[in-house]
Amino acid sequence: MSNSDRGGSPVSFSCPSPVPKGEVIVLGHGSGGRLTAELVSRVFLPAFSNPLLDRLNDSAEVKVGASRVLFTTDAFVVNPLRYPGGDIGSLAVNGTVNDLAVAGGQPIGLSAAFILEEGFPIAELEAIAQSMRTAADRAGVAVIAADTKVVEHGKADGLFITTSGIGVVAGSIELGPERIQVGDAVLVSGPIGDHGIAVMSAREGLAFQTTIVSDSAPLNGLVSLMLESGGALRCMRDPTRGGVATVINEVAKGSGVEIVIEETLVPVRSGVRAACEILGLDSLYVACEGRLVAIVDAADTAKVLAAMRRHPLGRDSCRIGTVTGSGAPRVLLRTAFGTTRPLDVLAGMQLPRIC
């Protein structure tokens, strides 16, 4: 930039937009990254603040008599509604089941609310409802409450679904980032990024073909085997929107630890790698809907991995990193070249509306 450019007249404020910058919702607010966190801190935490919500966990745990009850909710706006390996219906069931599962809970019931756009084909809705039923049966849970609203044509993108779920936690299970200790191992239950790439491959305008299918699946069976293994599980997360990098950052922040991820150990299918190359994405930020990240006592790594690998959804489980220090929370990635760089939460967005 020349001196005349930099020292010239002040910037003209003749923006045609009537709304000041940062004062309207943009797609990045739904990315699961920094902007989402900013929105939650600015709008929702001040409005709703309470000890259960403020922990910002996947599920909130409440005591009902002697029982430990989990409650969670999630909205689904995936585009397109169907993609290789799933659809918005199975996604809405699995997403909520998994938020309960990674908190150590077994689901006992789901609710589903449907926002339908005028003109949406009923046959398609039937197929999606059937897909929800199949997914719920697979997870061993039922949809026990539901609601329907219809909006005018053009006021919604076909169909939006919100599911909520309640679950129960066995008395002895204690999970949470505060339990993490230096030296713990970081495990992942299988190859990452399959769901995000499957959805993108089906999206209009992205004409690439892939054999990748979504990993969308209920994790409660896998979690049961992990809990039964007797290994010291500290904390689990399902790396949905924002991917593995985002949940590991959440865990680091929640526990005040430094975590080092080994890039060469992170399992990524070749089809996902290729698609990420073409689209300019980093697979560590691409959504999974049937994977979990677990932090375990390093001494129990073999025991927990053996249990995970006994389950079909955990066959390719492996260790990807280590909790290396305490104090300043941060996540580092060690590359194949031996260099290390911070692995931060997603800034901006990769592509809109992955899930």
Next chain:
Amino acid sequence: MKFVDEFRDAGAARTLIEQIHKTITRSWTIMEVCGGQTHTIVHYGLDELLPSEVTLVHGPGCPVCVTPIEMIDLAIALAKRPGITLCSFGDMLRVPGSTCDLFDARAVGADVRVVYSPLDALDLARREPLREVVFFAVGFETTAPTTAAAVRQAARLKLPNFSVIAAHVRVPPAIEAIVSSGDNLVQGFLAAGHVCTVMGIDEYRPLVEKYKVPIIVTGFEPVDLLQGVAMCVTQLEQGRAEVENQYVRSVKNEGNITARDLMAEVFTLVDRRWRGLDTLPKSAMALSDRYAAYDAIGRFGLTQTPVDEPVECRAGEVLRGLLKPPQCPAFGSSCTPDHPLGAPMVSAEGACAAYFRAGRVAAAAMEAK
């Protein structure tokens, strides 16, 4: 993955780094021209593996970064007119104009759409004949051929509702502007391999002869870049200044003749103001007289009002290799990918965004102390 894995091989990288260590005897400043190369360097931390004598500075080769503010303002103004659908690449939609970007315009009702190719915009125009579809065509010689193909196709189809804002630019005038400026620090260039895949390498020979700087046509993977640096350091140490082609698996001397012919037919070279580099002669591609009917600027009677950059944003110095992103006071504080002040913080190819995404904010804070 073939053609990728072998160029990310840690062993091959180590060999090249050792070779550079053996060759180098003094300090050299080398600019990688293309933002894709910058991204690879920062992503893999390649600069940390090189001897301290090598300083890599990041060039202007981020297409959205050099698009002048006034063209973005013009696109925003056009997008807000009724009946207009404005299409562009995703990155372009987030580049700030005077005070807002195209996504902001969309948030308040403009019909702005992300496309992955100008041919997608052409299809949109065919499917929605009642809307005027305008493609905001940005990019270097790599994306210009697809815009040319879309314009020629529109003419063949006699499609009345398709037009483009042609904002394509060329690499050689930018290299010449950098190397000929009084404050230039760059002693050798890694030229952008994909631009040369289209254009070939001959247009770089006059620059090498006139300014006595080595230019290495270089690819985008870690091993490509390290090999490019090794070739450049070897030339510098030997006092040579030649055009060399590291990216032989993609670049032929003559380039892609079909693409070049298409560009020659559809575009004409014009002077253009660049963000950070002032007005550069014959640095941009406008539609030729034969295709003038598809020029959105003429069709909609748009006028460009030159706009100054925000003073706080020092993107111009970053784009000329005079400043590294963390040296900008706004970097990581008032300027982040979520709230960018300038284009290099927006695009995946922008140097500031590459540094930010690679987590070099904390490192910058430590340097500042």
